[in-house]
Amino acid sequence: MVDENVLRDKAKEILSSGEVRRLIGWKRGTYGYEAAPCVITDASQADDLIFDATCVQNPASFITLEEKLPVPRGQQPDTRKIAVMVKGCDSRAVVQHLVEKAYIRDDVVILGIPCRGVIDRRKAEKIFGEAPQPVLAVAEKDGVVIRVNGEEKKVSREEILADKCLRCRYPNPVISDYPLGDEVEKWADDDFSDVSEFEKESPEEKWAFWEEEFSKCIRCYACRNVCPMCYCVECIVTKLKPQWTRRSTDLSENTVYHIQRAWHLAGRCIECMECQRVCPMDIPIMTLNRKLTKDVKELFDYEPGVDAEAQPLLASYNPQDPEEYIM
C-alpha cells in the first residue's frame, strides 16, 4: 500500500519537472463508493490525489482517450509525456498498449501502486445502502475498513471487494518507473471455475441466458469507451460504410455488438473488469471476455499484458497451434 503523501509528492515532482503534460490519477468523488478519475496538469492540483480502495477506475483508459485537435499553424505539438498512476491490473493495460505499439515506452511515466483490492459498488450498496457522502475505504490484509455515512466498519474482503480482486494475480504493477509503496503479497488466484461452470451448460441454456442479458442492452457503448484496449480511431460499430452493425437496438444487433466487442478483445483483455462495472444494465460482459482469456491461455499459453516484448496474439502464430474443429 502507499502513503498518499508519497504519492502526492511524487506527482508534484514529476509535474513541476516539466517533462509531463498531464498526470492521470484519482481524486475523491463527490458521492458514493467510487473515487473520481482525474487528469491534472499542474503541481498545485496534486494535493487532490488519493489512493485507497475506492479507486476502482482504470487510469490507463484515459491515456488513449485523450483527444488531440490539429495543431494550429505555426505552433508545435505538445510532445511531453503522460504520467499515469496504475494499480496491478491497470499496469497490464499499459503493457498491452506497448505490445500493440499504441504509444512507445518513452511516452509514458508510470507510477506503480501496489493494491490490496478495490471495492465493488454493487456489493457495498447491498451491505451499507446508498452513500450520499464520498466513502473512504482501506483494504487491509484481513479485511476492508470502510467509512460510510460517518460510521467506520470493517468487513471481510470476500464481502466487499470486486470479483476481479478476489482472483487477482497481479496485485503489484508489472511495469513502473516509480514504484510507490511497499509491494503486497499475492493472496488470490484465478482458476476460471466460473467459466468452466458455464461451459458445461447446453447450447440452449447458454443462449437462454444470453438472450435475456443481451436484450437488456441499450447500446450506450460505455463498455467500449471505458475499455483501455478499445482505442480504435473509428470503431467498427459506428462505421457507416460498410455498416456492420445497425444502430437500432434489438436482440440481433445487440448480440452481434457484444460478440464483436468480445472478439476484438481476444488475447488482449487484461481483466480490469471496467466494462462490467460501468454497465448501467448489469450485463455480465466479463463472462465473454473471461471465456476468451481462458481459451487463449489453454490453447496458446498466452497471457496479454504481462510481457511488453511479446507479440500480439492474433498477429503471430505457431505452426503447432491446435487444430481442433478443423476438418
Place this chain on the structure above:
Amino acid sequence: MGDYKILKEKVPDFIKALDKFEVFAPVKKGDTVRFEKIDDPSRATLDFSNTNVPPKELMFPETETLFRYRVVSTEIEPKVPSDEEKRVVLGIRPCDAMAFSIVDRLFGWDFPDPYYQKRRENSILVGLACAEPCSNCFCTSLGGGPANEEPLDAILYDLGEFYYLKTITDKSEAFVSSAGDALESAGDSERAQATELAGSAEKKIKRTIKTEGIPEKLPSLYDHEFWTQYSNRCLGCGICTFLCPTCHCFDIQDEIEAFDGRRARMWDTCMFAEYTLHASGHNPRPTRKERTRNRISHKYSYFPTKFGVIACVGCGRCINFCPVNIDIIDVLQKSKEV
C-alpha cells in the same frame, strides 16, 4: 377527484382487471428495473427505488419504425401508432412524469411529432409517490417533488398495507371504472397519510442546486477552462443521455432486409463524436469538451431559452450511473462559482 385504495395483495387483480388496456409497469430482472408490457401481472413490481431506464422509452422507444417500404417500388407504409392502443402506465416516479411535460414541448413544437404524441395521448399515467428518495435525487430544486402531480393522471402512495390511489384528471376515470372491485374507496384519513408521506419524503432529499441565473450564465462560459476538468475524465459514453428522462435526441437510419426496408429512428446522444460529424470530416464539436459543454448547456440554457423550462427533472440517474463520477450538481455549482 376520486380517492381509492388498493390492498397490496390485490395489485395483480387490479392489473388483470385492466384488460382493456395495454398495461406497462416496472419489472425486476436481477438488480435492474425497467418498464415492460405486463402480460403476467405477477411480474410487475411497485417495490423499487427507480427504474434504470426512464419511462420515456414507452413514448419514445429506443428504436421505432417511422415507415416501411419496398425498395423496388415507391409505396410507403407509415407506422404511426393507432388510436386503439390504449395504455396504462403504472408506477411512474413523479420526476420521470414531469419529464413528459418538458419533452412534450419539443415534440409538439412547430411540426408535431405524431409518433410521440399518439402514444402520449393514448396513455394514462399512474404515478407512484416516492417514500424513500435516493441519495442523488434533487427533484425539489427543479420544481418537482416526491409527489409532484404534473402531468400524471393518477398517483399511488405506498401506505404500508395498501396503496392509496388519487385520481387527478378525467382521463383516469376510464381506467378506474374498468378496475372494478380491486379498488376500494378511501377518504380523508388516507389522504392525510399520503400528504404526510410526501412531506417526510421531501425532507429526505439532501441534494439541491439553486438554478437561478444558470441559464443566463452558461453561454458566457463557452470557452471556459472549467469544462476541461470534467471532459478530461468523461468517457464519451451514452449513459447520462440514454438514461435521462428528458434527453430526446435521435438518429434516423434506413435498414433493408432483401427488398423490404424501413426508415427507423433510434436514440442517439450528443456525447458521441459521430453525432455531429459532417460528411466532409469536419466536426463542429471535435472533442469531449465541446460535447460535455453542449450536454449541460442544452439542458440548463439552450432548452430553457427556447422552450421556457430547464430540461432536467433531478432524477439523479446521470449521477448514479456515471462511471467516472461526473456529477451534474457539482458541474452546475462550479459553473456558478467560476
Place this chain on the structure above:
Amino acid sequence: MMDDSNPYLPYIAKIEETWYETPGDRCIKTFKVNFADEKVWETWSHKPGQCAMVGRLGVGESMFCISSSPTEKDYLRFSIMKMGKVTNALHELEAGDYITVRGPLGNWFPLEEWEGKNIVTIGGGIGQAPLRPVINYIRANKEKYRNLTVLYGARTRDDLCFQPELQCFLEEEETTCRLSVDVCEDKDWEHFVGFVPDLLMEVSPSPENTIAVTCGPPIMIKFVIQNLEKLGFKPDQIYTTLENRMKCGIGKCGRCNVGHLYVCKDGPVFSYETLKDIPEAFA
C-alpha cells in the same frame, strides 16, 4: 407544406434530368426532379433559401438546399456534392430513378424585406447553390430591387458551378458579376485569382442601402463577414446560411443546434445580428 399529420413521410419524386456541374472525386451533380404525384404541386410552395431532405430509400436522407427558385415552375433542382454515404448513393441515380423529398424545411431569405435595396451575393464552391434561387428570384423581379452584384469563387475554374448561368450574368447589363478562383495557371482566365474575401475587398461594394448574402465553407464565411464589417456593413445587413449534420429537419433530433438555435428550423438562413453572440455558430 408536407403531410401535416406526419412530417417524417417524404414525397416520392422522379428524377427528370441530371448533369454534372463539376468533375472530380467530389463532383457536384445537379438533379432536376418532379414529384411522382403531380398533385403535390398544388400544396407545395417554397421560398429562396429553404431546404429539403432528399434521400434514397434503403440508404437514408440528408438535408440539401433547393437550388431552384420558386419562379422556376414544375420542377425542383438540387445540386449535390459527392461526399458521404447518402450523396454517394444519390450520385448513382440517373434520370427515371426515384428519390424521396421531404420539405420544404427551414426558413428563407427575407426577400420581401429587401425590396428596394442593392443585393450583393458572395458565394464559394457549392455555397452558390442556396444563392442561386435568390439571384434568380431577383432577376425575375427586377423592378423591385436595385443593383444585383454576384461574387462567386471556387478552388479552380472547373469547380465553378452553374457555369452557363454565370456566363449569362457576366453578359447581362443589370447584373454585376465577378468570379474568382483560388489557383489558376490558365492564361485566358480573365477574372480574379485569389480567395473570395479578397475578391470582396477588391469589388468593395458600398454598404449604403445594401444587403450582403454569403454562403460557402465556414472558414470563408468567417472572413467574408470580417471583411464586410470592414467595409462598413452592419450586422443586420449581413445574411448567411449555416449547415450542420441533420437527421429530422424539423427541430426534434437535436444535433444541428448552434447555441439555442436549431439550424434546421430556426435556420439555415441567419442574419449576422443573430449569430454574432453565438460563438458556436462558426465552430
Place this chain on the structure above:
Amino acid sequence: MSNDFEPNIIGFLCNWCSYAGADLAGTSRTHYLPNVKIIRVMCSGRVNPLFIVNALQQGADGVLISGCHPGDCHYLEGNYFARRRFVLMHKLLEHVGVDPRRVQMSWVSASEGAKFKDVVEKIVSDVKEAGPMDQFRRRQLNW
C-alpha cells in the same frame, strides 16, 4: 427437426486451394450438395471472423471456411493466422450458445475434389441436425 429443412450455408473458400478443389470436384463431375453458397476470397486469412457472425445474422444456417493445408498457403502464413482466429471465434460462439456444428473449417487443397465433397456433406448433415439458425438472425421484429 423436419427432414425437409435445407440449410443455407455460406462457404468462404480460398482462391488458391479450396476454390480450386471445389472447381475440381465440379469438373470431375463429382456431385456435391448445393446447400453451400460459395464466396471466393483470396486467402482464408482474409476471412474476418466477423464475416461468420454477419453471415449468421443475415440468414445463413452455417458457415464453412476452407483454405490451403498448413504450410501450403499461397501467401506463406495466411492460413496460420486464420486458424488461430477461427478456433477462438468458434469457442466464443459456442459460449454464446450457437451450436458449434454450424461453424466449421477445413483444409482442402486444389487436388482434393473428393475431400471437398466430403466436407460439404459433413457440414450439411451437421447443420441439418442443428436446425435453422434463428438465435440472433436479423428478423423483421416490430418492423
